[in-house]
Each structure stands twice: as structure tokens, then as C-alpha cells.
Amino acid sequence: MSFSQRFTDIHLDVLKEVGNIGAAHAATALSKLLNKKVDMHVPAVRLVEFDEVMELAGGAEKEVVSVFLRIEGEAPGSMFFILSPEQGEEFVERMTGMKTDVFNPDDEMAVSALQELGNILSGSYLTALSDFTHLDLHPSVPSLTLDMVGAILSFGLIELSQVSDQAIVIDTSLTDTEHSDAEAIKGHFFLFPDPNSYDPLFKALGVQSHD
Amino acid sequence: MTEVLQIVKVGIADVKLGAIPDKIRTSGLGSCVGAVVYDERKQLAGMAHVMLPDSTMAKQGTINRYKYADTAMDDLLEMLLEKGASKYRLKAKLAGGAQMFTFKSSSDMMRIGPRNIEAVKKKLTQFNIPIISEDVGGKSGRTIVFDPATAQLHIRKVNHGEVTI
Numbered sequence: 001m002s003f004s005q006r007f008t009d010i011h012l013d014v015l016k017e018v019g020n021i022g023a024a025h026a027a028t029a030l031s032k033l034l035n036k037k038v039d040m041h042v043p044a045v046r047l048v049e050f051d052e053v054m055e056l057a058g059g060a061e062k063e064v065v066s067v068f069l070r071i072e073g074e075a076p077g078s079m080f081f082i083l084s085p086e087q088g089e090e091f092v093e094r095m096t097g098m099k100t101d102v103f104n105p106d107d108e109m110a111v112s113a114l115q116e117l118g119n120i121l122s123g124s125y126l127t128a129l130s131d132f133t134h135l136d137l138h139p140s141v142p143s144l145t146l147d148m149v150g151a152i153l154s155f156g157l158i159e160l161s162q163v164s165d166q167a168i169v170i171d172t173s174l175t176d177t178e179h180s181d182a183e184a185i186k187g188h189f190f191l192f193p194d195p196n197s198y199d200p201l202f203k204a205l206g207v208q209s210h211d
Numbered sequence: 212m213t214e215v216l217q218i219v220k221v222g223i224a225d226v227k228l229g230a231i232p233d234k235i236r237t238s239g240l241g242s243c244v245g246a247v248v249y250d251e252r253k254q255l256a257g258m259a260h261v262m263l264p265d266s267t268m269a270k271q272g273t274i275n276r277y278k279y280a281d282t283a284m285d286d287l288l289e290m291l292l293e294k295g296a297s298k299y300r301l302k303a304k305l306a307g308g309a310q311m312f313t314f315k316s317s318s319d320m321m322r323i324g325p326r327n328i329e330a331v332k333k334k335l336t337q338f339n340i341p342i343i344s345e346d347v348g349g350k351s352g353r354t355i356v357f358d359p360a361t362a363q364l365h366i367r368k369v370n371h372g373e374v375t376i
Contacts, residue, residue, distance in 0.1 A: 148353075152241065
């Protein structure tokens with residue numbers, strides 16, 4: 001059975017729950033950090049072609065700030081937290097009270113504030129996921145990058161690309177609620193479990209996997 | 212008469228041809244490699260956007276040949292020859308193959324960019340196609356546009372400006 005045929009609606013629902021729990025914890029963490037209410041949107045779980053993965057994040061050439069970490073342990077995978085550069089700057093300003101330039105790699109305040117944001121959000125996402133599944137999952141040191149969506153996300157698809165031409169995208173977004181839509185900080189989580197991680201994930205959550 | 216210039220978009224794990232007045236473009240190359248092979252006199256070119264070095268890595272039944280450097284380059288050559296390109300006039304330009312991330316627990320996958328470049332070059336050597344210029348490696352993503360009319364490859368990187376090779 002091919003990779004994509006292994007997933008039924010039930011599997012996608014379970015993965016949605018995974019995204020839900022992870023992002024809910026991350027939203028709480030962000031809310032504490034900014035001392036503001038942060039909303040989480042119901043996650044979208046989709047099976048899409050690689051090119052569509054990039055479209056979901058704004059297009060392959062779009063420049064974004066991203067925090068990437070590898071998940072190691074019983075269900076390895078890749079996780080990305082993605083913000084637009086403007087939203088990254090907005091975030092740093094709210095966190096530190098300073099205007100920054102995320103395009104300037106020498107702007108240490110921006111780099112360390114965003115790194116910290118990434119650590120906190122991805123750490124809380126992963127801890128929630130680990131608690132929920134009782135799987136041993138631990139993050140690598142997150143790396144902060146400002147680059148094109150395609151260049152960043154394609155790295156998360158390498159493991160998967162050896163078995164499939166489609167990816168399961170678990171996409172959750174966060175928005176702070178005190179601002180109008182245009183000003184709100186919106187961030188996206190993308191979770192790409194490695195192909196061999198679906199069995200342990202489904203098993204941990206009590207769903208029969210199709211092999 | 213006005214000719215409408217079109218941009219031929221090459222996706223991830225994709226191969227496409229373009230001839231004047233069209234340009235060929237692929238966006239957001241990271242560890243992937245964009246390989247352009249062209250016949251300057253015919254003003255015909257093809258671009259491959261490869262993700263992985265070697266089709267023997269595949270763990271799936273039917274493979275997408277455009278995903279792997281070895282099979283994509285075979286197909287690219289065949290498509291160009293079919294369109295009337297002369298094998299002896301073919302030249303190549305390359306971009307991409309960056310190492311976007313570095314981790315201590317560095318598996319083979321971390322070096323995927325350099326491995327993709329090596330694999331594409333190996334194929335070009337095997338075909339006796341000379342590499343005229345390249346902008347490979349580094350740590351940045353690239354968007355590339357090739358113009359078959361001028362045989363110029365335009366490369367844009369975030370924070371590193373634009374170059375034409």
C-alpha cells in the first residue's frame with residue numbers, strides 16, 4: 001500500500017487532535033509570554049503534493065522567519081514554526097519594546113528574542129504531544145532562519161520524499177486577539193512526522209494503522 | 212506582432228523545457244538543485260528541480276523520476292534531444308544545493324545539498340556536458356530564472372542580493 005493510501009479520515013482526525021493539543025499548549029505559552037490572549041485555530045490536516053505544501057505557507061519564494069527543530073525519540077519528525085518577517089518584528093517589539101530589523105543578522109536582540117519564541121512555542125507543543133501520546137519525544141536545538149519558504153520546508157520533506165510524493169501537513173495557526181486582523185501576530189506550525197513515525201503515533205493513540 | 216513572454220514554472224521534483232521567448236523559473240531552492248541544460252543556438256533549455264541524489268534511495272514502488280538527480284537528468288537530456296537540441300552543443304548551469312540547517316546529530320540527510328550537487332555533476336560528466344557556471348552550496352535559499360534567449364541564469368537569494376551567471 002502506498003504512503004498516501006494508508007490514511008483514512010479517522011487517521012487524519014487523530015492527527016488533527018495531535019495538532020490541536022500541541023498548538024493549544026503553545027498558544028498558552030505565547031499568551032503568558034506576551035501577557036495577551038492568544039487564539040488557536042482549528043488545525044488543518046491535509047494530504048497534499050509537495051508544491052502545495054509551499055503554497056500553504058505562502059508560496060515557495062515567500063520570505064519567512066522560521067524556527068525549525070528535529071523531533072527525536074520514538075516518533076521522529078520535523079517541526080517548523082513560521083512567521084512573516086513583519087510579524088516577527090512586531091513580536092520582538094512587543095516582547096522587548098524595541099524596534100528591530102529581522103533581515104539584519106547582526107541584530108542580536110531580534111535573533112535572540114525570536115530564538116526564544118521558537119524555543120518556548122515548539123517546546124510546549126512537543127511536551128504536550130509527548131504527554132498526550134506517552135511517547136518519548138525530545139527536540140533538537142531549534143535553529144532560526146530567515147529565508148524562502150521552499151528552501152526551509154523542503155528540508156522537512158526529505159525523509160518523506162523517499163517514500164512519497166505527498167506530505168501530511170498538520171498546520172495550526174495562532175493569532176493574538178487584541179489586534180485587528182491586519183496587525184495580529186499570526187504564526188503557523190507545520191509538523192511533518194517521518195514516514196516511520198505514523199505507526200507509533202497511531203498505536204499510541206489507539207488507532208489501527210494500515211500496513 | 213507582440214509575442215507574449217511566458218514564465219515556465221518548474222515545481223519541486225519537476226522537469227520542464229522552455230524556448231524563446233519564454234523563461235524558465237523555479238522558486239525556493241534549498242538543498243534541492245536547479246540544473247539547467249541548454250542549446251544556445253536553438254535557444255532551447257530545460258530545467259530540473261531535483262530533491263534527492265539517487266533513485267536507488269527510493270522506498271516506494273513507482274517513483275517520480277523527476278525527484279532524483281540521476282533519473283531527472285536522464286529524462287531532461289532525452290526531452291531536449293527530442294525537441295531537436297544537439298547533444299554536442301549542450302551546456303549546463305547549476306544553482307542550489309545549500310545546507311540550510313546544521314545539527315550535531317548529523318545524519319546523512321543533513322548533507323543532502325552537497326550530495327545533490329555531486330549527483331547532478333556526475334550525470335553531466337557522464338553525458339559530456341560542460342558546466343559553464345554555478346552558484347551552489349552555502350546556507351541560503353535561491354530562486355532562479357533562466358532565459359534561453361541569452362543563456363543567462365538569474366539568481367536571487369534572501370539578504371544576498373541578485374546575481375546573473
